[in-house]
Amino acid sequence: MTTETPGLLRRAAGSDFLLRFRRNRNAMIGSVIVFVVVVVAVLAPVIAPYDPAFINMLAIWEPPGGEYLLGTDSLGRDVFSRIVHGARVSLIIAGSVLAITLVVGVTLGMIAGYFGGWAETLIMRTVDVIFAFPELILAILVAAALGTGTVTVIIALSLVWWPGIARLTRSLVLSVREEMFVDAAIASGTPAWKILARHLLPNIVSPIIVRASVGVGFIIMAEATLSFLGIGVQEPTPTWGGMIRDGLASLRTDPHLALYTSLALGVTIIGFNMLGDGLRDLLDPKVRDR
Amino acid sequence: MTAVAGDMAETIGEAEARPLLEIDGLTVEFATLRRKVKVLEDVRIDVGKGEIVGLVGESGSGKSVTAMSVMGLLPDTARITGGRIRVGEHEVSAKSRRQLRSLRGRDMAMIFQEPMTSLNPVLTVGFQIAEVVMEHQGAGQAKAMARAVELMRAVGIPDAARRANDYPHQLSGGMRQRVMIAIAMACQPLLLIADEPTTALDVTIQAQILDLMVSLRDRFGMSILIITHDLGVIAEMADRVCVMYAGQIVEEAPVRDIFTTPAHPYTRLLLRSIPSARHKVERLEAIEGTTPSPHAFPEGCRFHPRCPEMAERCREPQTFERIGPVRQARCWRAREILARLEGSS
Amino acid sequence: MFTFVVKRVLGLIPVLFVAIILTFLANQMVPGDPIQTLLSDHSGNEALEARLRAAYGLDRPLLVQFFDYIWNILNGDFGLSFRFAQMPVIDVISDSLVISPILALSALAVAFPLGLLLGTLAAIKQNSWIDTGIILVLVAGISIPNFALATFLVYVFALQLNWVPVAGWGSFEQAILPVTLLIVPAAAYIARLSRTYMLEVLRTDYIRTARAKGLREKVIIWRHALRNTLVPLLTTVGIILGALLSGTFVVETIFNIPGLGSLAIQAIFARDYPVTMAIVLLFTLFFAGINLLVDLTYGLIDPRIRLGGNKA
Numbered sequence: 001m002t003t004e005t006p007g008l009l010r011r012a013a014g015s016d017f018l019l020r021f022r023r024n025r026n027a028m029i030g031s032v033i034v035f036v037v038v039v040v041a042v043l044a045p046v047i048a049p050y051d052p053a054f055i056n057m058l059a060i061w062e063p064p065g066g067e068y069l070l071g072t073d074s075l076g077r078d079v080f081s082r083i084v085h086g087a088r089v090s091l092i093i094a095g096s097v098l099a100i101t102l103v104v105g106v107t108l109g110m111i112a113g114y115f116g117g118w119a120e121t122l123i124m125r126t127v128d129v130i131f132a133f134p135e136l137i138l139a140i141l142v143a144a145a146l147g148t149g150t151v152t153v154i155i156a157l158s159l160v161w162w163p164g165i166a167r168l169t170r171s172l173v174l175s176v177r178e179e180m181f182v183d184a185a186i187a188s189g190t191p192a193w194k195i196l197a198r199h200l201l202p203n204i205v206s207p208i209i210v211r212a213s214v215g216v217g218f219i220i221m222a223e224a225t226l227s228f229l230g231i232g233v234q235e236p237t238p239t240w241g242g243m244i245r246d247g248l249a250s251l252r253t254d255p256h257l258a259l260y261t262s263l264a265l266g267v268t269i270i271g272f273n274m275l276g277d278g279l280r281d282l283l284d285p286k287v288r289d290r
Numbered sequence: 291m292t293a294v295a296g297d298m299a300e301t302i303g304e305a306e307a308r309p310l311l312e313i314d315g316l317t318v319e320f321a322t323l324r325r326k327v328k329v330l331e332d333v334r335i336d337v338g339k340g341e342i343v344g345l346v347g348e349s350g351s352g353k354s355v356t357a358m359s360v361m362g363l364l365p366d367t368a369r370i371t372g373g374r375i376r377v378g379e380h381e382v383s384a385k386s387r388r389q390l391r392s393l394r395g396r397d398m399a400m401i402f403q404e405p406m407t408s409l410n411p412v413l414t415v416g417f418q419i420a421e422v423v424m425e426h427q428g429a430g431q432a433k434a435m436a437r438a439v440e441l442m443r444a445v446g447i448p449d450a451a452r453r454a455n456d457y458p459h460q461l462s463g464g465m466r467q468r469v470m471i472a473i474a475m476a477c478q479p480l481l482l483i484a485d486e487p488t489t490a491l492d493v494t495i496q497a498q499i500l501d502l503m504v505s506l507r508d509r510f511g512m513s514i515l516i517i518t519h520d521l522g523v524i525a526e527m528a529d530r531v532c533v534m535y536a537g538q539i540v541e542e543a544p545v546r547d548i549f550t551t552p553a554h555p556y557t558r559l560l561l562r563s564i565p566s567a568r569h570k571v572e573r574l575e576a577i578e579g580t581t582p583s584p585h586a587f588p589e590g591c592r593f594h595p596r597c598p599e600m601a602e603r604c605r606e607p608q609t610f611e612r613i614g615p616v617r618q619a620r621c622w623r624a625r626e627i628l629a630r631l632e633g634s635s
Numbered sequence: 636m637f638t639f640v641v642k643r644v645l646g647l648i649p650v651l652f653v654a655i656i657l658t659f660l661a662n663q664m665v666p667g668d669p670i671q672t673l674l675s676d677h678s679g680n681e682a683l684e685a686r687l688r689a690a691y692g693l694d695r696p697l698l699v700q701f702f703d704y705i706w707n708i709l710n711g712d713f714g715l716s717f718r719f720a721q722m723p724v725i726d727v728i729s730d731s732l733v734i735s736p737i738l739a740l741s742a743l744a745v746a747f748p749l750g751l752l753l754g755t756l757a758a759i760k761q762n763s764w765i766d767t768g769i770i771l772v773l774v775a776g777i778s779i780p781n782f783a784l785a786t787f788l789v790y791v792f793a794l795q796l797n798w799v800p801v802a803g804w805g806s807f808e809q810a811i812l813p814v815t816l817l818i819v820p821a822a823a824y825i826a827r828l829s830r831t832y833m834l835e836v837l838r839t840d841y842i843r844t845a846r847a848k849g850l851r852e853k854v855i856i857w858r859h860a861l862r863n864t865l866v867p868l869l870t871t872v873g874i875i876l877g878a879l880l881s882g883t884f885v886v887e888t889i890f891n892i893p894g895l896g897s898l899a900i901q902a903i904f905a906r907d908y909p910v911t912m913a914i915v916l917l918f919t920l921f922f923a924g925i926n927l928l929v930d931l932t933y934g935l936i937d938p939r940i941r942l943g944g945n946k947a
């Protein structure tokens with residue numbers, strides 16, 4: 001029948017957070033996967049048995065097993081070591097993009113929402129223009145224009161993602177700005193930056209975290225796609241997207257490169273997305289009261 | 291009269307005298323994150339044929355849950371763990387969901403508080419009324435739409451034929467509530483449950499809607515259970531009143547008695563805390579404290595922490611005391627209070 | 636209604652204008668001189684260089700080039716390709732023109748109803764095993780990149796089982812894998828949204844009224860709930876189509892499909908900027924056009940927008 005809990009049973013969720021986190025399947029499985037991936041990425045030099053860039057023409061296309069856990073690729077490099085280091089590359093890029101987009105997006109969003117006027121118009125028009133393009137195509141265009149490489153990927157992805165954060169931040173600021181405690185702060189002469197930092201920011205953090213956690217998975221996917229298309233991270237740096245491209249050509253005879261890398265990439269993104277979904281279930285006030 | 295016919299006459303007579311809606315000892319539990327919570331306990335309400343009974347209480351007292359229990363619309367997290375509900379011939383509490391579905395809209399109907407959101411925005415109002423007829427009486431769409439227009443006229447919507455093709459957002463709040471009433475009346479139900487039907491409406495419209503409901507009762511002889519926190523509405527419409535507090539019924543009496551000689555301390559404070567043209571009060575009194583949450587109902591009488599007449603005995607579980615031919619109260623001091631009131635009048 | 640349409644169409648113009656500026660700038664920003672690349676072995680030949688520059692119009696001031704470019708586009712002239720020396724861009728892309736939209740649209744045509752059904756099913760059976768199972772599948776669907784999924788699908792179905800050909804374009808069998816790869820993430824995304832919206836709709840007051848009326852569950856879902864779910868869902872069609880178009884870049888590359896996507900990638904690597912710019916412009920136009928269409932349809936379906944006249 002209906003799934004509404006009557007008003008008299010709703011409670012503040014703060015104290016229950018850990019309890020609900022443990023109950024939430026998405027959050028639990030997701031965080032396990034993410035934890036594993038992060039550990040692998042951090043400990044990559046320790047875990048990887050071989051140097052990922054070490055070319056050994058005597059051992060090309062070795063099948064999995066024996067000396068090489070997951071086999072080797074067309075240049076005799078150990079696939080397992082490359083996958084492990086690839087995790088590090090993916091996370092570093094995703095982390096950088098996330099950091100940049102959050103800083104830029106939140107700042108611009110807050111400025112647009114709080115001060116309004118020409119600043120808001122300028123920022124939001126820019127956001128609208130960027131939104132008019134399909135995300136990936138814009139990223140490809142920017143990457144193409146700036147040349148290939150890791151830095152380009154970071155710049156391209158940040159450019160594509162910050163508008164989403166900015167738009168979200170602005171609408172959050174607009175709604176919180178109406179609250180009374182902001183008027184009180186203004187009335188007592190608090191300088192603008194303090195209002196933004198101390199009063200507004202803490203109140204809008206939650207949905208932004210949700211958006212960010214949901215977005216990480218897609219950032220990793222976008223980077224992998226750019227690398228797959230050849231306009232992302234370049235050799236010899238191991239990147240899962242590039243490795244899959246290399247492996248695809250030899251799929252018939254030596255499938256292990258493409259298949260295991262695809263598995264790693266897929267599971268990683270699934271983990272981040274599940275964690276993001278779980279966090280959204282837990283933090284989003286609309287969903288919470290169910 | 292033969293003996294058999296006599297028995298039959300007696301049985302029929304009994305059936306006529308039996309209340310249409312009988313809620314007896316109703317207990318409802320909700321499963322929450324940590325444990326099961328009893329939201330309703332031992333609720334007793336009777337509504338006779340053609341009678342209008344008011345269910346009064348603050349928000350959170352469990353009034354809506356009671357209504358939903360009767361209609362079989364409780365959420366999956368809720369369960370009836372005690373008591374029974376009977377509507378006419380049907381033992382509602384014993385029926386499966388599928389069986390209840392055929393009763394809903396046909397023998398018992400419900401209207402809700404928010405006419406703004408209670409109608410589907412993408413369907414015409416005429417169609418939403420016609421649906422009930424199509425579902426329960428098997429009528430075709432054309433016939434059902436014609437009946438819908440009839441019903442819209444009966445509830446006082448002007449220019450009904452044209453407005454039947456309007457969408458809910460094109461109607462005012464009062465009109466929408468009339469549409470809700472038309473939907474409820476479509477199959478001439480035995481019982482109408484109205485959950486805060488006028489709370490969201492303008493004061494001027496409120497009276498019209500209440501009058502409409504009373505006139506429909508007069509025409510069709512249906513019973514009405516009107517749920518509200520507004521004593522003014524009760525005074526306007528009800529024949530009898532049940533007062534609810536913290537998931538229990540605390541007092542039950544004819545409407546006049548409730549207003550002139552309220553016997554339960556909660557009822558008395560309730561009357562004193564609202565402005566009303568009927569009672570001259572010098573000062574509005576707020577009731578101290580707050581309504582307890584179902585997670586932490588007080589021991590014994592649930593009102594005792596806030597009650598001015600509190601004594602040690604109040605900490606023990608309270609039962610209904612009959613304090614008049616048709617009056618009851620869940621308070622061991624009720625008789626004493628009543629005597630005091632009647633003595634002084 | 637009419638004013639609404641006109642306003643939206645007019646709103647497209649600045650977007651397209653900006654797109655043109657951006658692609659033009661991207662062209663200019665790229666390091667290296669395309670003429671030198673063209674000349675390669677003949678780089679000492681100044682007469683040839685001058686002729687080539689003139690042919691491509693690169694000997695004129697930047698601003699002139701810019702306005703010239705715009706004027707030409709309005710006349711349907713996208714300039715000359717660098718990669719296929721002096722061939723008009725139009726000719727280069729004309730064969731590929733319809734392929735990518737066909738891929739994207741056919742994927743959408745399957746993904747939309749499929750996703751809607753799956754999402755609705757999951758919502759109806761919320762918290763049951765069916766729901767949990769569907770959710771897991773959907774998360775995988777949106778998480779696994781299309782090229783990663785391609786490795787599995789190609790390996791299993793094309794190489795091992797031999798049910799479908801590995802690559803190429805022209806026959807129906809050859810289209811199965813590529814379109815499937817496009818369908819999976821789109822359907823998963825739509826299903827997740829449908830589930831969320833359906834769950835919200837099922838908790839509304841008007842659904843409560845429908846239940847109170849004693850309507851059958853099937854009727855409630857099909858007549859009352861589904862229509863209200865469609866309304867917000869349609870607004871996302873634009874985004875989904877954008878993602879599908881981006882997806883064609885990858886899918887066409889993998890399966891050697893001669894569509895705009897693979898052509899664009901090749902053009903990027905070959906530094907054939909006129910072609911790249913033309914394709915990006917066309918995609919943007921297509922994308923914006925679909926968004927406009929969606930906005931119009933949205934107005935048709937939701938009577939609140941169509942009729943206005945909100946009486947508070």
